[in-house]
Amino acid sequence: MNNSTSLYIFIITIGTIIILSLSKIFFDEKMWIEKEEEVKGWYCGTVPTGIDGEILVFDSLNIQQEEIVKIGKELFEGNCAQCHALNKKVVGSALAGVSERWESEEQLIEFIKYPEQIINKNKYAQEMYEEYGQFMPNHDFFDDEQLKSILFYIKYRSGEKVYVELN
The missing domain is CATH 1.20.5 (Single alpha-helices involved in coiled-coils or other helix-helix interfaces)
Known part of the structure; x- marks a missing residue:
């Protein structure tokens, strides 16, 4: 060699x-x-x-929280996942941290139910409409508890601290 x-x-x-x-x-x-x-x-x-x-x-979920996550997951997958993901924009916004972008959970729930009505009342809703150029369809067929379970599921899946207020 x-x-x-x-x-x-x-x-x-x-x-x-x-x-x-x-x-x-x-x-x-x-x-x-x-x-x-x-x-x-x-x-x-x-x-x-x-x-x-x-x-x-x-993992610190108790039995009640596990049930809420299960319900929220089913509702999310059946009604939200077509347009939303947790960490990326799809047709609609990424949902991780969505609760933090609104002044209150009640306001967010009202937006989910009636987005077109809320746009004139909320600056963030106006910004989203400007960004996406369309309204999310009304989800007024959900009751507040169902929407809260979806929001709980989103928080849980996003790694946020979650808790349930006991009545």
Whole structure:
């Protein structure tokens, strides 16, 4: 074997090592990001420990909350998922954090039921209409408790802290 062949093999070997190392870093980081998003999507909360980026997961739903999430999920999938996703715009807005964008839950519920009527009363509703150029159809067939269960489900799936007020 001459010097040029040895140099060629050396360069190929080093190049392969570099490519494999970079792909491992990218793959591992991508897996961590996907795992973190999955964890945030399915549990009440996550707590970063600060040790090697490890995340502790806890699920603190009680039986009543689990039932609300189940009802909210069914209603969401049957009525909302055609136009909305949690973390991306589809036909309508992304719904993660939707409750925080409204002054009150009552105002949000009124908007869901009668969006066209609320646009003149609410600046955020006006901004959404300007952005999307259309109204969401009325969802006045829902009662307030059904809408609250959908909103609870959205919060839960988004990784927000959730609670139920007991009467």
